[in-house]
Amino acid sequence: MSETPRREGAPPAPTSTYRLQLRPGGGLGDARALAGYLDRLGVGALYTAPLLTAAPGSAHGYDGVDPRAVCPELGGEQARQDLAARLRELGMGLVADIVPNHMSVALPEANPWWWEVLRDGPDAEHAGHFDIDWSRGPIELPVLPDDGDGGAAALDRLELRDGALVLDGRRHPVAPGTDPPGAGPAEVHAAQHYRLVSWRRAAEAMSYRRFFDVTDLAAVRAEDPEVFDALHAEVLRWADRGELAGLRVDHPDGLADPGGYLRRLRDRFPGWIVAEKILHPGEEPPASWPIDGTTGYDALREVCGLFVDPAGEAPLTRLADSLGAPTDLPHLEEAAKEWAAGVLLAAETDRIARVLTGGRPDPAARRAVAALLASFPVYRTYLPEGERYWTRAVAAARRRLSGPPAPPPGSGAGDGSGADEGAPDGAAPPPRGKGARPGEAGAAREPHPGAPSGGAAAALAALEEIDRRVREDPAGELAVRIQQTSGMVMAKGVEDTAFYRATRFAALNEVGGDPGAFGTAPEEFHAAAARREAVRPAAMTTLSTHDTKRSEDVRARLAVLSEMPEEFAAAVRDWSRRRGLSEPSLDLLAWQTLVGTWPISAERLRGYLLKAAREAKLRTSWTDRDPAFEEEVAAWPERVLGDERLAADVARFVDRVRRPGWSNALGQKLLQLTMPGVPDVYQGTELWDLSLVDPDNRRAVDFTARDVLLERLESGRRPPVDATGEAKMHVVRQALHLRRRADLRGYLPLPAAGPAARHAVAFARGPRAAVVAVATRLPVGLAAAGGWRSTVLPLPWGRGTWRDLLSGRSFPAGPPGAPAAPRLGDLLSRYPVALLVREPGPGAPDQG
Known part of the structure; x- marks a missing residue:
């Protein structure tokens, strides 16, 4: 497997990972077919969504029902072994995602443990596997549709069939001896260890711990050694066979004792471990956690913030205020919490x-x-x-x-929104057949x-x-x-609430982000990178994940708006006057989303805006819908895209921000791939990717087209920066292959010198500082000031020649005893980024 030097005695971390969302219908077979492409791209390890058996039809795998086997819908155990063999043949690793906090209980018969617990109650063999408060009596299952009758009409439809209680196709077990001949469904139901109740009871009377507010996901007690062993036996079996390079631990914050859990996991698995942990700015994972780091939301915040101009904060705040969108983020967060x-x-x-x-x-x-x-x-x-x-x-x-x-x-009091509650109390949630959609993912809304x-x-x-x-x-x-x-x-x-209301500048409203911190200064970025190198050099870094609110390239384009806030404000005021949405927060978010993802289909935009409106819970929500407002939101994409003059105006504006957005996208990608940590590439993002929050970011990826472009790059092509995104793949490929062959220990900030110095961010890596990454930041302001002019980048001293792996150009290392200092206008003449490698001259030492 490709290796990065790590602490003595520890198995090697991957040089990089590539996150693949496996799809039902043979996902492991598809992954095996893609392994060769990923190897050629330079990937060190394939990083998959959860592989264990999930709820039928699961699109993501986080709703596991049986940890004892590979999911049949992904291809099963043989397909996993075939993938492992292919990765071993290529010298690549496999990083698996594991979910120790919860299991799906949406379909009781799909989860053997849950079925047994419902049937046998507190005496069930697996009763202790779930976090259930048995002192409250029978388990309340909030699954009944409720049109204001407490679920009574739904209970009238309950049937006793084939030894199970059946409601709308969902089966529930019957305890032995509780269905005597002649007993009706109501009588049998009353004798069970559970009660079917209205979905509205979920927020007030749950006797089992949930995953957030999702009633279809029941928490398990991974702190119990017996439960830990049952949850991890299959995954650890793969590790014992040498088929697992790393583990990504989902949501450790939900566990009773995250540190104890991770120490037990480390005792059983010596490989690379990263935890999905959202860190507040300045926060670190507990030092006692024996992990390599987090999954990288902190790095995302730091990298993306480099490309945001702090000067845009005041004009964008005035825009939000003028539209009636709230800007008092601390108040919004406090009220929402x-x-x-x-x-x-x-x-x-x-x-x-x-x-x-x-x-x-x-x-x-x-x-x-x-x-x-x-x-x-x-x-x-x-x-x-x-x-x-x-x-x-x-x-x-x-x-x-x-x-x-x-x-x-949503009350409108004190948050500057001016919005009313919108949906009436008791409004029906989305239907499953008729009535509520129990267990809806997303935030519920009650009076x-x-x-x-x-x-x-x-x-x-x-x-x-x-x-x-x-x-x-x-x-x-x-x-x-x-x-x-x-x-x-x-x-x-x-x-999932405040970030969908405080829409002043959506590029900052990201998982692990801080919308109140408008940008990252280069000094702050360098300090964070140096600390990562010193403390957790094998932590994962990322720019896009399956959980991010919008993709890295959308954020890169939106970052351009911080450099031209007055122009954007004028455009939004005009567009909103012509085709605005009636809720100010969503209106402002909608125009940013349209600019950030253009061109986008009406269908994708509609799905995103409806989700955003429900998450914000101002005029509608997941469980308290306002049909009239949702009709307005659903119609908005067609109204805008169908207005030829308005659509042309938007297209012209996007034309102004597209190329600077590409510059930002290349810059943040190069930095993420070469900075301290193990970089992850989310599926498909080796080309431009303008995806939004899930499920939009789980759309199928066209790997055939990517393979064709990769072949062109392998022939020596140096592509232009254009709409194909081939230039981004060029950056990704060169950086990932470099990580495979070079020792990138160490971190040295490299300040530029000259009139445009603040527009460059650069650092050196390696024991002899023999690798240098350079990126352009704030490209609109750079162009307005006349470009790089006399700005230079002093490079680390050393004999030999500096070669840019991206442009192919070479630069002398400088006279003896003095560093080279190429003009940035020359260094970045072809691409807004450079990846320099010092090639030793005669008699010079190797880069080590």
């Missing part, structure tokens, strides 16, 4: 409060828990290591409980009751009791459940 803790995840909040009170309901305890959950500055504290974040959260919760409650999200009831003094006393008990026993149930839930509140309140 309060809503998530008090409403959307009320069941989880209530369970924590009952742990505090010994099982009795207590409004003051519930209010204290909700305030605390809404006050965390990070996704999760890892006690006792994360005590400083815990202290900040408790202090913030004290202030929250001492003052007036924040208005619920907002405000903060949980209970006097402020009593709630403050409850908060102090929580603080005391958690500090005394940071591994106790109270501390664990608070930590498991705080990340849920952050994700649903901030990323």
Whole structure:
């Protein structure tokens, strides 16, 4: 396998990874067929979506139902072995995605463990595998469609058939001896260890822990050694066979003890391990975690921010204010987190409060828990290591409980939105047949009751009791459940609500992003890169994932808007006057999305905007639809694209930002591929990719076209920067192959010198600084100032010649004892990026 030097004694990390979303219908066979192409591209390891058995028809694999076998819909065990053999033949590795936090329970009969638990209750062999509160009585399954009758009409359709209770095609088990002859469905249902209840109960009365608010995903207890072994036996068997180079751990923040889990995993698997962990700016993974790093959202934020001009912040803020879109991000986030803790995840909040009170309901305890959950500055504290974040959260919760409650999200109070609630209370959610769509992924929306009831003094006393008990026993149930839930509140309140409302500049509204931080200074980028090299040099870096809100190339194009904010503002005001949406946040997001993805089909744009509108929960939501508003949103793409004059105006504007966007895209890609860390390439992004949030970013990739372009590059072609995206593949191929053959330890920032120095970002890698990456930033401002002019880039001293792997040009290393300092106008004359390798001259040492 391709290797990167790592700490002594550890198996090698991949030089790079390529993320592939496997599709039902033979995904492993397709991956095997693609392995040769990926090897030629320079990829070190294939990184797949989860491979274990998932719910029937799963498009992503994160809804596993049986960890004991490879998913049959992906091709099964033989196909996995065939893929492993092909990768071994090519010298490539396999990195597998594993999901230790939850399993799908959408179709009970598809999940053998869950079926047994529903049938046999707390005495079931696998009852302890799931995080279930049996003290609440029978498990409530919120699956009944509800048109305002509490699900009564749906229960009337319940049938007893073939030894199972059947509703709308979904089967549920019957415990032995509970269906005597002559018994009707209602009588049998009442005798089970579960109850089918209205989907509306999900937010308030869940007896099993969910994955976020998704009732179709039940949490498992991976902290139990027996459960750990059952979940990982098959994957670790692949590792024992030498068929696994690395593991990507999904959502460790949901586990009871992430550190303990990762230490147990490390004891069993010595290879490369990265954890899907969203870090707040400045936050680090706990030092005790024996992992190579995270999956790279922090690197995404740092790299993409380099191409955002801070000067654009004020004009874009004025634009949002003028349209009525909210710009007070801190207030939006606080209100949305309060809503998530008090409403959307009320069941989880209530369970924590009952742990505090010994099982009795207590409004003051519930209010204290909700305030605390809404006050965390990070996704999760890892006690006792994360005590400083815990202290900040408790202090913030004290202030929250001492003052007036924040208005619920979407109320229009204080957030500058001016929007009303839109959908009426009790409106029907999307249908499954007739009635609700239970288990809908995405945020639910209920009538907002405000903060949980209970006097402020009593709630403050409850908060102090929580603080005391958690500090005394940071591994106790109270501390664990608070930590498991705080990340849920952050994700649903901030990323999946506030980020869809604060649409001032969508390029910043990314997973792990900070929309309040307008850009990344080069010095900040260099400091972060140097720290990564020193602390976790084998952490994954990324620009696009299956979870990002928009692809790297969309963000690269949108970054151009920060350099021409007044022109964009004038255009949006004109476009909005002609064809604007009635909700300001979505209106502003829609125009940015249209510019960022142009040309885009009406179908793709419609799907994205409907999802964005429901996530924002201002005028509609996943579970409380406003049909009239959704009709307006659904019609908008055709109205805009069908307006020839307006569409032509948009196209002309895009023509102005397209080429600078390509420059940004090449720059951020080169930096990500050569900076410290193990770079991941998301499927298809070796060419321009203008994808939006899932499911848009899971569309099929045309690998046939990519293979043709790769053959052209292999013949020595140096493509122009044009609409084909071949130049991006050229950058990707050269950088990935370089990582395979060169030692890139070390990191040295290289400041440019001259009038346009701030438009260049460069660094050297390798023990002798023999590899240099150079990128152009803020290209619009660079052109407006007259280009590079006399700006030079002093290169590390060394004998020999510098050769640009992209342009093919060579530059002398400089006179003895002095560094070379090529003019950036010469160095970047063909491409806005350069990848330099020092080729030793006569008598000079090798680059090592």
